[in-house]
Amino acid sequence: MKKILELREKRAKAWEAAKSFLDSKRGGDGLLSAEDTAAYEKMEQEVVDLGKEIERLERQAAIDAELNKPVSEPITNKPNNNPDGEEKKGRATDKYKKTFWNAMRRKNFYDVENALQVGTDSEGGYLVPDEFEHTLVEALEEENFFRSIATVIQTSSGDRKIPVVATKGTASWIDEEGAYPESDDSFGQVSIGAYKVATMLKVSDELLNDSVFDLEAYISKEFGRRIGAKEEEAFFTGDGKGKPTGIFNAAGGASDGVTTAAANITFDDVMDLFYAVKSPYRKKAVWVLNDTTVKALRKLKDNNGNYIWQPSVQVGQPDMILNRPYHTSAYVPEVAAGAKVMAFGDFSYYWIADRQGRSFKRLNELFAANGQVGFLASQRVDGKLILSEAVKTMAIKGSSSGA
Structure with missing residues (x-):
């Protein structure tokens, strides 16, 4: 994965360089000389080659991931008479719902x-x-x-x-050491x-x-x-x-x-x-x-x-x-x-x-x-x-x- 990232960064820089070269070498008529054309095509080919290498590495990574998968999936639900490990219970079960509507x-x-x-x-x-x-x-x-x-x-x-x-009850002002008034809800x-x-x-x-x-x-x-x-x-x-x-x-x-x-x-x-x-x-x-x-x-x-x-x-x-x-x-x-x-x-x-x-x-x-x-x-x-x-x-x- 690190190699793929490096190649992507390299390709981006190469493409920016190719565009800059193209802009700087165009003449007044917008055309390149034969020598500059050859140089640009070489830079463009490098970008294309880098892209192909990135695609190869990505396909390789996908194949490796597929081959590394376990040959069988672990059971994550409690085994029961339903091979799909139905989790819903009671009237929420798919079986109950299906038979209910069949009855209707x-x-x-x-x-x-x-x-x-x-x-x-x-x-x-x-x-x-x-x-x-x-x-x-x-x-x-x-x-x-x-x-x-x-x-x-x-x-x-x-x-x-x-x-x-x-x-609701209420509070009251009382004197010091005075009795607390009763006020119940x-x-x-x-x-x-x-x-x-x-x-x-x-x-x-x-x-x-x-x-x-x-x-x-x-x-x-x-x-x-x-x-x-x-x-x-x-x-x-x-x-x-x-x-x-x-x-x-x-x-x-x-x-x-x-x-x-x-x-x-x-x-x-x-x-x-x-x-x-x-x-x-x-x-x-x-x-x-x-x-x-x-x-x-x-x-x-x-x-x-x-x-x-x-x-x-x-x-x-x-x-x-x-x-x-x-x-x-x-x-x-x-x-x-x-x-x-x-x-x-x-x-x-x-x-x-x-x-x-x-x-x-x-x-x-x-x-x-x-x-x-x-x-x-x-x-x-x-x-x-x-x-x-x-x-x-x-x-x-x-x-x-x-x-």
Whole structure:
């Protein structure tokens, strides 16, 4: 290797010398004399010869490296019944994934019994392979932005008890040798359970039997779209009865930070909502509202003529309202009398609890007369705002606000 490097340096110097000689010996007509031409060709040939020698040495080094390889590769994985030394376990194994999708495609696939024994067929549906479950979660995140700003936790069984500090103690000034005053924190609990959201789709026999059709991608995208949309609706407006408790729900949701004085939103209303959230929560706070509300806010100015809405001028930077980013959703209520139309705060205090394991079930006979096969998908999830002061909402003046 050292020899090759030396030759490369020598060739570079020889080429620079040849170019300098050529530039210095050209006459007024740009041509060389016969003597100078012979000298230049000799210098150029040296460069060519050095290049060939470098190529020979590099080929020799490659052959030596190949011959020095061991005749067999050492075993790096723990030997088992898989010659490739499969490392993934349980529902993550390639074998489980393959047999799972074979079971989804075929009506009578008896080989599935042993391969799927790790995914218990408790209520008629096998647990989704780990890789596909991850794909489904990604699809939910694409369809439902709320998961990106909330805190998502995993639960395995039963309710999840979340301790919350309800009130905090305070310090006091005391005289020398005076008694220390008692001031304890008070604690509460928020319980997060699991509600079931489900959907069904039908696929024709022709598509199932077509190897070109990507069943996995289709099901993950379609189930993700359906479940994600239903989740987002509940996270905003759910009443907590058979579904998560939404941010805008009167009971268990965020409290009103401001109620407008008129049937429309003013600059002062938005500013009041901004400062209704305590300073520590404003550091990571975002706005959540409907597209129609954003359209109304774009027309608002402060007393100096500055618009409240600021468009992004840099790639990757979001648009802003009062220098804080915002998200829009069709499930946030539009401006109407008595409606809660905006929320502002740190949404990481809204916790989403996913019950581990999403279940699929194939229906062979129900739609057989139509040449179709049904698929059921279900997920168990709950969501709650665990600290009400972290997020505040804006309510429009109306009968429900006491106006």
